Amino acid sequence: MQKNDPVVNVNDVTRISKGASLKGNLVSATDIRVDGTMDGVVFSEGRIVVGETAVMSGSLLCTNLDMWGKIDGDIYVKDTLSIKNLAVVNGNIYVRKIQVEMGAQINGTCKMITEQEFDKLAAEIVKKAPKTEAKKEA
Numbered sequence: 209m210q211k212n213d214p215v216v217n218v219n220d221v222t223r224i225s226k227g228a229s230l231k232g233n234l235v236s237a238t239d240i241r242v243d244g245t246m247d248g249v250v251f252s253e254g255r256i257v258v259g260e261t262a263v264m265s266g267s268l269l270c271t272n273l274d275m276w277g278k279i280d281g282d283i284y285v286k287d288t289l290s291i292k293n294l295a296v297v298n299g300n301i302y303v304r305k306i307q308v309e310m311g312a313q314i315n316g317t318c319k320m321i322t323e324q325e326f327d328k329l330a331a332e333i334v335k336k337a338p339k340t341e342a343k344k345e346a
Contacts (some may be wrong), residue, residue: 222252226261233337240270242277249337251330260294269330275312282316284333286326302329 262277
């Protein structure tokens, strides 16, 4: 860690709780946990956890991913993807390392990629994602 890097706190997790619904793109420098419904591109520089009650559509991009829920869309993981027994993936997977538990469903292709390939793919996807502007209060 560099001297000017912000300190990451264990509580610095963006959460989409069960019962919550979000439509749009989500970009975070910290971890993300989704237990609700999400439609859009989700990008984290850290870990994404998709809980058992999560229903997602769109692309997921992150360093590490723990997948229990359902996704209709492509997954891009820079390091390790862990697909748990309850998970349903309807889309393609691009990953460096993968672990799949018995019972998990994958309906798509899986391509092993390098970190450099991830960086290139992620840059293209984030660039193509529709931009939403946040209004700044004065």
